[in-house]
Amino acid sequence: MTDTxxxxxxxxxxxxxxxxxxxxxxxxxxxxxxxxxxARVDPAHVLGLGLGDAVVVRNNGGRVTRAVIEEIAVLAAMVSKMTQNPHPAFNVVLMQHTQCGAQNFANPEFQDMIRTKLGIDVTPSAITDQATDLKTDIARLRDAGEIPGTLTVSAVLYDVKTGSVREVAEPRQLGDLRANV
Structure with missing residues (x-):
């Protein structure tokens, strides 16, 4: 029997x-x-999600990249259209984890190898310190003008050894974060 x-x-x-x-x-x-x-960090298992509970976007490191910003902006526009609410509100939860392979992306030699072999810059996905990186990602969302300020963002860190999730940043509305810059 094959994996497929x-x-x-x-x-x-x-x-x-x-x-x-x-x-x-x-x-x-x-x-x-x-x-x-x-594969060790499936939000459905970690957070007890059922089918239809949440939208999940996954990438290397769970980082807020340009592509993630665009996905969130498009989802907000879709929610706005579907609900006829020009100020859509939903929660964005950023979830990183311990022992992440994207920590390799912080190594300049590894970055150079990937850039040389593949022409890809992995620095936006690099993990150096999860708590700091999560706060950087919140700032990326805050600074993304195409994302409505009515969205709420928070951040958690999942420990792959214990299975527990720790809050790194409590839920805050992007509009409030923007007002405090």
Whole structure:
């Protein structure tokens, strides 16, 4: 049996008796989570999410990159249109984790190797200190004018050894963060 056939077998189990065809497009918890692609850090398991509870965006390091900013801005525009509310409000939770492979991206030699071999700059995804990097990512969202100030942002750190999540930054509305700059 191949790894892919295991996935199809698991989907068959999932789809047997599937009864959630009427889930709304917008997440039930009014939340978008930005997390790392690391297989040990699945927000559905870590945070106990059910199908349809939250939108999850995953990338190297769970960092706020230009692409993540664009995804959040587009989602906000979609929510605004769907709800007929020009000031959409939902939660953005930034989630990084201990022992992250993106810590390698902070190494200048590694950065140079990736840039030389692939032409990719990994510095925006580099992890140096999770608490500091999460606060930097909150500032990136704060400074992204295309994201409405009505969104709330917070940050957590997941410990891969204990399974626990620690709050690094409490929920704050982007508009409030912008007013305090």
């Amino acid at each position: 056939s295991v996935l199809f077998e698991r989907n068959s189990t999932f789809s047997d008796g599937f009864d959630q065809a009427d889930l709304p497009i917008l997440p039930k918890l009014n939340t978008l989570i930005v997390a790392c692609i690391d």
